[in-house]
Amino acid sequence: MTVLVLLGAPGAGKGTQAKFLEEQLGIPHLASGDLLRAAVGARTPVGVEADRFMSRGQLVPDATMIRLFLDRLAQPDAAGGAILDGFPRTRPQAEALDEALAERGARVDRALLIDVPIEDLVQRAAGRRICQASGHVYHLVANPPKVPGVCDIDGTPLIQREDDREETVRARMNQQLGALRDVVGFYRSKDILKTVDGRQPIAAVGESLLAAVDPAGAA
Numbered sequence: 001m002t003v004l005v006l007l008g009a010p011g012a013g014k015g016t017q018a019k020f021l022e023e024q025l026g027i028p029h030l031a032s033g034d035l036l037r038a039a040v041g042a043r044t045p046v047g048v049e050a051d052r053f054m055s056r057g058q059l060v061p062d063a064t065m066i067r068l069f070l071d072r073l074a075q076p077d078a079a080g081g082a083i084l085d086g087f088p089r090t091r092p093q094a095e096a097l098d099e100a101l102a103e104r105g106a107r108v109d110r111a112l113l114i115d116v117p118i119e120d121l122v123q124r125a126a127g128r129r130i131c132q133a134s135g136h137v138y139h140l141v142a143n144p145p146k147v148p149g150v151c152d153i154d155g156t157p158l159i160q161r162e163d164d165r166e167e168t169v170r171a172r173m174n175q176q177l178g179a180l181r182d183v184v185g186f187y188r189s190k191d192i193l194k195t196v197d198g199r200q201p202i203a204a205v206g207e208s209l210l211a212a213v214d215p216a217g218a219a
Contacts (some may be wrong), residue, residue, distance in 0.1 A: 010125075
């Protein structure tokens with residue numbers, strides 16, 4: 001079993017790269033939000049437990065999150081391993097996950113960090129524009145509309161969401177990056193961290209991540 005942890009700040013491109021790694025490695029991508037929604041919807045024991053906290057607007061405890069991932073890792077399609085995305089988010093979670101995996105004779109084999117400077121992340125988010133009518137997404141630099149401020153598809157005005165305003169993005173980044181640095185430091189201390197430059201083209205980031213998982217196979 002090969003267990004990978006995919007790390008990166010919001011906007012670093014984890015979702016895109018997780019799908020690429022899933023296809024290339026043949027192991028499932030386990031995103032914490034997806035797992036929670038599926039478990040709650042199916043009313044599994046761990047889903048019922050998680051829902052008690054979520055319905056009150058509380059964070060799901062670490063022990064419950066770990067049970068959620070361990071239950072999913074026990075499924076047949078994860079026999080060869082999985083890519084963990086969105087967990088662990090803190091150093092205590094990383095330590096607890098290590099202990100839980102060790103009890104099952106498994107471990108985190110590689111932590112993969114998609115590294116993007118905060119200023120780049122802020123600009124990626126702050127440049128996003130949304131079509132008011134249908135939610136079509138544009139970016140002022142990467143994917144601009146043909147006519148500034150107007151959706152190519154239905155001609156309606158493009159807006160910037162409150163969550164995408166620079167000051168909002170910067171505050172969110174500063175709040176989350178401290179915990180990310182702690183998790184990165186934990187995996188670096190275990191000598192299983194590999195860092196990839198997330199400013200490369202998307203395909204190059206994917207190939208770099210693949211090489212970090214299996215250097216021999218990439219040679």
